[in-house]
Amino acid sequence: MSLAMEDDFGIVYVVENAQQFWSELDDILTMPRGAPPTLQQLDGMMNRWLGICAIYHELYLQTPLQLEHAVDLLLDSELWAFHSERMCENLAETAKSNTDPHAQLVTFNVLLRYGQRKTDFFRAQRRWGTLVPLLMDHTLVEIDENEDGVIEAKLRLVGVRLLYEVCRWQKLSVAELRVFDDSFIDYLFDLVEQTRHVQDETFNYSVIKLIVAFNEQFMVASICDREQSGVEQNRVLRVLMRRLGSSKTFGENMIFMLNRAQRTSDDLCMQLLVLKLIYLLFTTKGTEEYFYTNDLCVLVDVFLREVVDLDEDSESLRHTYLRVLHPLLTKTQLKDVPYKRPQIKCALESLVRDSRIHDINPTTKRLVERCLGGEWCVQLKKADDVSRSSTPSDSVAPSRSHLGLPASVDGMGSGTPGKTLKSSRSAENMVAKGGIRVGAVRRPSNASAGSFSGVATAAPSTSTSKPPVPYPRRKGTASSEHVERLHVERPSHSHHIDLSSQSDAGGEPARTKLRKPPPAPVAPGVYSAPPPIPPKRRKPPAVPVRSGRQVTVFETIKTSATSPLTR
Template sequence: MELDVSYSLENEQQFWDELEDIVTKKCDSHEVIDNALRTYLHFTTNFRDQYLQSEDDVLRCTFKLLEACLYADHKEYVRRQLVYCLLQEDDPPTLHIITAFLLFDGIHHDETFEMMQTEGAFPRLIELIQSPNLNSDFRLHRLLLRLLYEMSRIQPLTWEDLVAVDDAFVLHLFQIIEQLSDDVNDPYHYPVIRVLLVLNEQYMVMSTASSQPLTNRVIKALSTHGHLYKTFGENLILLLNRESETSLQLLILKLLYLLFQSPSTAEYFYTNDLHVLLDVVVRNLLDLPADSAPATALRHTYLRVLHPLLANSQIAKEGAHYKRDEVRKLLALLTDEGKLSGIHFAPVDDTTARLVRRCEAVAWLRDPKEPIADKATPQKDRARRQMLGMSVHDARQTGSSLSMAEMAAQTERPGVVAPSRGERGRDKAGGETEGEKGERAEGDVVAMVGTGTGVTAARNGGGR
């Protein structure tokens, strides 16, 4: 972006003072607004490497515009102009400032992400994230991933949007995860993982809303190349263990559900990692309170994942059964809330009871004297293949069309913390705080996940 304006600054304070002058000038026409935005972008990108070296600096720069009258008095116009810039601009420093603005504006105002989708920004972001010219700009690439994730998780994408996602893009993301992270604050490539999770959810939603077939490329990649991308599975378990936000837990559970439903991916995880995953699922189910509607919905989702995990993964093999007695006790507790909570609130809801019975019917858990319940039907199998978005001719006959539809529909607003039975702060016995427990639990899981595969070494800077 070329402007016939030059600046000579002696120190950082002069930079911020000049930026303040640019965004606070009175603008009474679109032409003046356009000039002010061009000046803002030219000035900030010109000094990005000198005065905007940290993410905090970029955030401060972004909020200078977000809190200024230039934006406050002309929100929709400014947003639209910057969305158009995103669609057309190729200069990395300029894209960095534009992406930061749209990201933080959209986090606070859904209208920004909705405008982006309407104007065709999703395919553009896919293009930019794959661009070799931008991959080397770590800070920009990370922001582009965050922007794609945030705009995709608050609204359904169109069929045309998802067609822009090809196999090469998905495999590119998996390959990034296999590499050591350049960010010491994010050793697990969580922005990349979140994009894959939200894409999987979008495929699930599309499969229930559209008659046009569309392959779930995330599941396809793991089905055909899963042995090359084991780090993704390890990090997924770590993320589920530490994540308190309901919406992200749901994204993880939706992917796990599809993985365990198909024979081509049901044994994707290492057996030791499966044990850790089962421990995390059991712990999270026990931690959900009995008298909360959000907790009940989350409990249903965990139980829908638990059944194919128990029935279709390596745990189901003879001699590989893991914590059979503990799982049976958990299922018994979930159908007797009086025992689980110590206080009887209400009868267990029908869906929880049905899902628990389904888990109890898994062959290696079932008491031989108990009757076998709810066998699968061809209709259920067809519904599952539709949800996967791909031809799975030998898909195991487990689950139900109702479970799949409800899995796809289960959502929560970003930022909502998952309900918890545990108290915030120190527990009644004067033991650890929730934060201390979380840190200790995460340390335990990190030590266990990826045993023999190098994930712990990778976290600490070693090779795989």
């Protein structure tokens, strides 16, 4: 498809493909050689470039990347490099006089792109004072959000972005802010709610950035008026207070924007503006609980990350986070919801730690002390003190031997002072009264011998029972080799044993007193069957060690020690 365009000089342009389109743009922006061009020729070059971009916009400038590339061709040309001021004036007049939406879209994108390169361009109040009403008109256009690629939607987006840049770089007076009345601010909040389900979040986030930029302007401009009249003049806060229940998407997306912010200059500025509005919501009566509790928890996670990760160049942003953190923990629902309080305390203390290694900013120290002086932190410190006092450090658990017995057992006999059992000795070597050794009541299970739950009677059983069945020793349960050769009789009842070390007057070795509680009633003739004896280890196969011409000699493998399972 080919379209024809005729410029002011009678030149007709017919473009048939994309390659020819980009070639024509390069030719138009090439300065003529020889005599210097006149002002009329310079204006004609600008008008030809704008005209060909407007006519073929829907064919070759459909995507934002293509349009951005065409604008960069203009900004990088000699025409713009030497005559940028005159070209800006021409574009501003074209935006006000030309009613072609495609020409306006290209014009606004040139102004936006140039302002992003040179921020002083947005500070010219004389130029933008006449363009702001036009940008507001494009913002107020009703558009069906389900339709994609509508030229009015593209104009609305670039209009919102230009308004944000103007409010970001200029300081508007109270008189200049009157054009942004309550109905316009309320409409911006409606746009946020209407576009919450749109897949492309660019426009939604752009409107939120414009709202927080307006909030900054009203905050600065109303300082003097509030001191004189005593009435809050912040129009953004006043409108939001009237619609707290119908602007939940606005609060949710503000937190999402903070969470997704990068380390670019634009995102750093956006974070400052968003945090200032959040601070107002936390400190204004009636708006403290505007956010959901789950959103506040996400906000705490963002604060924990940012206050620690921000570098020294972003110290002012860290101070803003700390200023907002205090009312976040003391004014909102989090004053009753202890969410990550130990982590917050640790992160705050890390900011003012190691003052001997690096200098601590006095403002940072003051803000950290303010946060740590909150009621939430006072309660946390009290809870820590109570937990420490409930578990004193001087209470040491008694040491135990390798069999699980206490290293020191108090005497429980006839009042004779008990001796200390050394943990290195085996309890099985102790001789008990009545000729019974502790090894006779040893449990053949993996349970701790110190508990002795389920130990049989200590004295030899006089009842008729089956002959004792020897159990294989367990290797490695005690260091004494004597313990490994003991075979005990399986108990039929469960008793408790108290061991007390005592010596008689004759210097006899210490004996163990066994105190037997009343036996539990057991049905006559009922005995516990012993577990089956493990199978013996198979003999290793013979291994050939040498061979002759006809005879091969085999030799069995010798183990280092006899297996306990064969005994």
